[in-house]
Amino acid sequence: MPVEPLDTQPAPDGPRHVALIMDGNGRWAQARGLPRAMGHREGVQALKRTVQAAPALGIRCLTVFGFSTENWRRPAEEVSDLMGLVRSYVTSDLKRLEREGVRVRILGRRAGLPADIADIVERTEASTAHNDKFLLQVAFNYGGRADIVDAAQRYADRVRAGEATGPLGEETLGLGLSTAGGPPVDVIVRTSGEQRLSNFLLWEAAYAELVYQQVLWPDYGPEALADVVEQYRNRDRRFGGLSPAPALAAG
Numbered sequence: 001m002p003v004e005p006l007d008t009q010p011a012p013d014g015p016r017h018v019a020l021i022m023d024g025n026g027r028w029a030q031a032r033g034l035p036r037a038m039g040h041r042e043g044v045q046a047l048k049r050t051v052q053a054a055p056a057l058g059i060r061c062l063t064v065f066g067f068s069t070e071n072w073r074r075p076a077e078e079v080s081d082l083m084g085l086v087r088s089y090v091t092s093d094l095k096r097l098e099r100e101g102v103r104v105r106i107l108g109r110r111a112g113l114p115a116d117i118a119d120i121v122e123r124t125e126a127s128t129a130h131n132d133k134f135l136l137q138v139a140f141n142y143g144g145r146a147d148i149v150d151a152a153q154r155y156a157d158r159v160r161a162g163e164a165t166g167p168l169g170e171e172t173l174g175l176g177l178s179t180a181g182g183p184p185v186d187v188i189v190r191t192s193g194e195q196r197l198s199n200f201l202l203w204e205a206a207y208a209e210l211v212y213q214q215v216l217w218p219d220y221g222p223e224a225l226a227d228v229v230e231q232y233r234n235r236d237r238r239f240g241g242l243s244p245a246p247a248l249a250a251g
Contacts, residue, residue: 015186015232018054018225019063019208021200022047024192024216037081042218044085048093051102051136053222057229061135061183065200069109069143083117086140090120094127101133107178108142109150137182144202151176179204187232191217191224209235 022043029039047064054062067082097104106121113121121140154176158164164172174180185201187209195212197205211231215224 013233014058014229015209016059017061017063017183017186018059018228019065019185019188019201019204020050021065021188021190021198022217022220023190023194025218027192028216028218036078039218040078040082040085044089046218046220047089049221050225051134053225055134057222057226059225059229061137063107063137063139063179063182063185063201065142065198066138066140067108067142068139068199069141069146070199083114086117086120090124094124097136098128098131101131102128103131103135104128105135105137105182107137107139107147109146110141113141135182137179139200142178142200144197144199144205147178148173148203150178174203177203187211187228189213189228191215191220207237209237 025039025043026036027039028042029036032038051062066086071082072079104124106125110118110121151173152168155164155168155172179201185204185208188197188201188205189211190196190198191213193212193214201208209232211228213224213227
């Protein structure tokens with residue numbers, strides 16, 4: 001569901017749009033002798049803490065990697081548990097998100113989702129569509145490569161239908177992505193110490209800053225998010241250009 005951007009201008013002193021690869025649930029559980037499912041459940045609590053902390057840090061949009069197109073390869077029991085967490089999160093938090101002005105948007109492929117999950121996706125987006133204080137994007141059944149392929153296919157379909165002509169350019173392809181209409185990504189964060197994008201926001205990552213944190217996702221919260229903001233403030237974003245030359249001291 002495309003949306004009007006909340007604010008497309010980068011913040012002068014901090015990121016407006018932070019994307020999170022929420023990694024480390026399994027290792028958190030293993031270190032405590034617990035089943036992986038417990039790590040995922042604690043990860044949901046970390047997400048709640050992070051969403052609540054973001055506005056006070058100047059962040060207007062969070063995009064989180066909830067479930068990838070590759071995650072279907074995991075054991076059926078773990079996939080089932082992850083789907084159950086989606087159901088419980090919406091049941092317990094949807095009303096609060098509505099009250100707090102959070103607009104929820106689900107990125108990724110809808111085809112192939114269990115019927116009740118697809119219904120939850122539609123209901124969540126519809127019930128929060130009017131909110132404009134904060135945007136929470138959840139990448140679910142999402143893969144960066146798949147999203148680019150789907151965008152190109154949408155354009156090809158429009159050409160065949162006589163609705164579009166000419167070569168496919170960057171702007172046109174971008175409008176076909178599931179992230180279309182959202183604010184540009186300022187920084188992509190991966191927790192747990194791993195240093196890769198894992199097929200997350202490949203198109204949108206072009207000029208995003210990358211931050212890798214050692215904290216496991218279930219332990220994440222306001223302090224870790226504040227560290228991301230501080231790291232971002234110390235970066236020099238050039239978007240392919242050059243930094244301004246430092247002023248010479250008078251003497």
